[in-house]
Amino acid sequence: MSRAGSDVILERMMSLHPKLIDLTLDRVWRLLDALGDPHLRLPPVIHIAGTNGKGSTLAMIRAGLEGAGLRCHAYTSPHLARFHERIRLAGDLIEEDALSAVLDECWDANGGVPITYFEITTCAAILAFSRVAADYTLLEVGLGGRLDATNVIETPAMTVITPVSLDHQQFLGDTLGAIAGEKAGILKRGVPCVVSRQTDEGLAAIETRADRLGAPLLVQGQHWHSWEERGRLVYQDETGLLDLPRPVLPGAHQFDNAGAALAVLRHLGMGEVACDAAVTRAVWPARMQRLKTGPLVDAAPEVELWLDGGHNPSAGEAISAHLATLPKRDTYLICGMLNTKDVAGYMRPMAGVAKALMAVSIPGEANTLPAETTAEAARKAGLSADTAPDVRTALRQISLAAPQARVLICGSLYLAGNVLKENG
Known part of the structure; x- marks a missing residue:
């Protein structure tokens, strides 16, 4: 070739x-x-x-x-x-x-x-x-x-x-x-x-x-x-x-x-x-990474924005344990997952640390879970959940309702990759 x-x-x-x-x-x-x-x-x-x-x-x-x-x-x-x-x-x-x-x-x-x-x-x-x-x-x-x-x-x-x-x-x-x-x-x-x-x-x-x-x-x-x-x-x-x-x-x-x-x-x-x-000195992006600059941060400047690509029940437990150690703020999740993952197992630990969840589909991924399916799994786990067409819209809606919130974008490394691209 x-x-x-x-x-x-x-x-x-x-x-x-x-x-x-x-x-x-x-x-x-x-x-x-x-x-x-x-x-x-x-x-x-x-x-x-x-x-x-x-x-x-x-x-x-x-x-x-x-x-x-x-x-x-x-x-x-x-x-x-x-x-x-x-x-x-x-x-x-x-x-x-x-x-x-x-x-x-x-x-x-x-x-x-x-x-x-x-x-x-x-x-x-x-x-x-x-x-x-x-x-x-x-x-x-x-x-x-x-x-x-x-x-x-x-x-x-x-x-x-x-x-x-x-x-x-x-x-x-x-x-x-x-x-x-x-x-x-x-x-x-x-x-x-x-x-x-x-x-x-x-x-x-x-x-x-x-x-x-x-x-x-x-x-x-x-x-x-x-x-x-x-x-x-x-x-x-x-x-x-x-x-x-x-x-x-x-x-x-x-x-x-x-x-x-x-x-x-x-x-x-x-x-x-x-x-x-x-x-x-270790660097490992999209593992409880705090996003401090970029277009997404600029779109909601008062929000404390985090990113994590964990996607299984053990990751959900680790993430929720870390969120519980952070200074007290209302925490919201923007979540997109693949249909090959244990969504319920991932969601259960989150119910104790998050106020609500906005579900999105993962752009360009054939195996993405539809946003409504992710939202329904979150509701069954005890979370208040809604859907958004994309991460930026979800972030905007959360920041309007709770401008001082902590927001974690989570659920998949593929979603994390899209976020890092969008955020420059």
Whole structure:
């Protein structure tokens, strides 16, 4: 094919497979082989799976390693505003020319045979990583673990499993044990794995696979501990105790995510400079992000505006817990969700902290839940709810009724991405 911009190539790649998700590694192995096995030429890999917190944990690991003067590749998904966000080469977002080149190369090597969008773009990221020097490669699992396209690294330096909860049951199973077993598919023989706080059922599934592979586990509550004390983060493992600033990423759940990141850094031999950077320098948009500038902020200048992309019951619990800690204000939600999510489970924790909800559909998303369906789920959860045609209209209506309100735009990373684009 002729050389084209990344947006054009990515659009073409969407047509290579009839399904967005079709979990198997066969197509990935085939394309990597055609590309000359770039996955065998990566800097040491830290592979991260989990239901909630894996992106935040990766961001803190990256901040820590970079704070120690090291260079990191990073692969995350989904993106919020532009695909380029998914691929960081030695710390910097991939540039357009480099992205177009690896996408073009993967398209040609694939030869038009079926492969999912995530699979071929993951191969493109791996190809890009293999050609740029760095000290570590951080890979975030897209979905599950065992059959995720990122699970092609035979011997990573470390693996991480953040908290596992019910999500994507149609692909991963309908019990916590089954889902945790799929996440534990990233464990490799003899490779240490940091395990965040889990249910007993989830931890048992992880331990079963670890025992089979001889993979040492570093489990929160057993091998390491992290907690808040007097507004600071205290971390302790067999090496000793760290007294660190509160994580810059907001929310009580970030103390656990920071703990997992610190467990990784300590195991890699990083010192206090790296550990301090992990909690003070991490950046992870659309996770309880305060929006302070931009067109949406200008449209309702007295409103305190927040954005979060969490979308499952555990995320709803974490968000509501954080909202409850903020200075008292009437809190309103602008919410849009996908029809693949547990909407009722997400809404239930919100009823205790939000005064009302305005539901919207997510622009450009085929799987968006209609606004009225989201509103009805909110009403069943005990929230006063109405609908609006878009976020800007919802924000305007809330600001007219309650100009001093706190407004959280929430329910989906896809909605968050649209908001960040609209807000510049």
